[in-house]
Amino acid sequence: MLKALKKMFGKAEGEQADTLTAPATPRSQNARDEKPNRPAKPKDAGRAATDSAEAPDNAAAKPARGGKGNASKPRRERAAKPVDNWKLEDFVVAPAEGKTRFHDFDLDPRVMHAIHDLGFPYCTPIQAQVLGYTLKGQDAIGRAQTGTGKTAAFLVSIISQLLQTPPPKERYMGEPRALIIAPTRELVVQIANDAIGLTKYSGLNVMSFVGGMDFDKQLKQLESRFCDILVATPGRLLDFNQRGEVHLDMVEVMVLDEADRMLDMGFIPQVRQIIRQTPMKGERQTLLFSATFTEDVMNLAKQWTVNPAIVEIEPENVASDTVEQHVYAVASADKYKLLYNLITQNDWSRVMVFANRKDEVRRIEERLTRDGVSAVQMSGDVPQHKRIRALEGFREGKIRVMVATDVAGRGIHVEGISHVINFTLPEDPDDYVHRIGRTGRAGTSGTSISFAGEDDAFALPPIEALLGRKINCEMPPDALLKPVPRKH
Template sequence: MHPSHLSDLRFHDLELHPSLLAGLDALGYTHCTPIQAAALPRALRGEDLAGQAQTGTGKSAAFLLATMHWLLTHPRKPGDDPRQPRALVLAPTRELAVQIHKDAEALGAKTGLRMTVCYGGAGYETQRAAIESGVDLLIGTPGRLIDYYKQRTYTLSQIEVLVLDEADRMFDLGFIADIRYLIRKMPPPSARRNYLFSATLSHRVLELAYEHMNNPQRIAIEPEQVTADKIRQAMIHVANDEKLPLLVGLLRSRSTVRTLIFVNTKREAETVERGLRANGFEARVLSGDVSQGKRLRLLEEFKAGRLPVLVATDVAARGLHIPGVDLVVNYDLPQDPEDYVHRIGRTARAGASGDAISLCCETWVYSLPEIEKYIGMRIPPLEGGYNLIAQDYIAPRRESDRRHHGGSSDRIGRRGRGRR
């Protein structure tokens, strides 16, 4: 027997390179997930793939195993420069690039393949030196990859495998011109293997696939529900001035190891952080403005359980594999229904279960009907949720108050309004 989120296809049933099978055995992976079962046999037959799968379904392992198998079974051509990359993986965010690299190192631990990751915001000289020392599989974000390419740190003339991960996010972040620039420097599509993965195979994503790939085979893994079936969803209607007291009461009522709280703006994230810290919770903010070094430290502390609460904007909503997230809180409902799915998908990963609770306030409640239509269900109200509002909530002073007065907080009453 194996967990229900896995398929019946065993990795050992595939003709994967022995060193990859040894790596999978060492990690304890025996059976493919549905996206892996659909993608790997086709990839091993040499087909290009355009795959659709929700985050957390194992798509990174699917394209990494296919990529590394090709490199291991097709030696470099005589006369090729042994230092140049043969496979390129493009990711839209630094966090996703780092995660893919970690997965690649784990899966390819016994292969001898040289793998390097590069991204903006940190380690400029270190990353460049790693590429210059020789690399087989290069993983990175478009901006930093183009920077090094223009400096002639590496070439793309020997690329045999191209992977585009989270292609829809590439469009959202404005990276498509950069991607096309890099692709034009590679051998033509017919001379390489091409794997594209995306949460949605929209018209613009498919256009990109058909333009730069070799007759890609479409693979779509549609779960029975848009959201993972092991996520217990609930919502609470709440007034704007009661949101922070309710959040404090909600966190007090639960024994969670890792709680991920999503907000829509960096400013609101900082407000939530101050409110939680004033009430005894160890919390930090993860947003696009946080430096790369600090961002990676926060993620490591959160993954290790040393940081129990992470307050994040949508920069953390996609592509991050954080095991053991017990609770996801939508402090602000997202405006895009797809973002709701990506956010709550941070819990209940790899077959585990988890809770996702949304605070429906006056500002963002208008998003609720579209979200419920998209996921195909009504989000049930949390029983007794409104009664969780912390009556002894301590409100942090506003930044202007903290500059003019000593101290850091004052108490507020039942409905979240400060005493004067």
């Protein structure tokens, strides 16, 4: 598959070694270095769309700047944390066979200090491979499962680029230098938190924009300081862009995370609008990550990248060996009784329940709460501030059960989830692997239990085909099907 992908991007098999090891081609004679010499601001109009594959013939000019007076405000950079006389010699990591250290890359000491604080001496496979290309300025397309460290891979690369190239002297508040687009609010929040941790000694400002949160509150942070790294969902980013509050003509690095999920959720038209506002693909570095390399994903990558390095990390197993998997054959009418009795009779304290539809998620959460089991729902219908509060309550152990759809559950990483229950089996086998991966993380053991009813049992054979083995289907014991006691 790797050969076919490289051929698609114009890399013949015989040319592979030279292409992958050569330094990246300079982008228009280092167009990024020319940015400080732009005409003095304010500008009368923005850059029209320029990528031939991305722009319509009559692309409209960027909206005029809003009347916020951002250009005239004094520069307020984020104060870098004191380094406490920290030196690279304080971060000692012995070379190890088969492992790549962060020391093996020429990273800025401020980045290394943050990595040291986070306790990551060795790179994960996706980090080791991606950084080898992106630190040279090359575009990259990466495929890896959730939890492999891809977020840190692109963040380390972004921060290194921004520290190497000083910002231009004339700059608007709402002009980010790096842009990360992710499909869900939870994933945006997680990426932004990781970015804050990795930039704490660099003085770079990180901002996140998501729908469902107060627009004016997000606008105030934009007006208070310059934005270096912006993490956003497509819809909310377009809101800011179309109001003239955010302008993307200074983006040096652009990241599209979970591109396959953005396709599934119908976000690609919005992403195209966003990309038209950024510099040409030869003048920006573009990194694209996806759990799968479908034909649609690769076609997008071909439009938006230049000579990308293609990095694929094959999992040792499709599903982790640390997750014990069970399937119960149960009538749809008995699924809730089975769920309630499993949780209460076993006194489980941190359980994640997946259902396919938002209305199912809502009903399950309401019934569990009514029956005395603390639960929260995580779906697109829940306002963002409630979702964040619910996630924190679940992380802290104050809430026993989180009920989620696949879209809302993607990007949620909570330590110590003991059980994952598939109330309904997903129609996409890849979603099954993603769901059960919420437990059994970092070498710990976990259990997944799936309910196969008359409405969704058809989804089991494709899941087994993906796993490469059968999952024993069993009847639940009678004790797990007893009626739910009524609360007086």
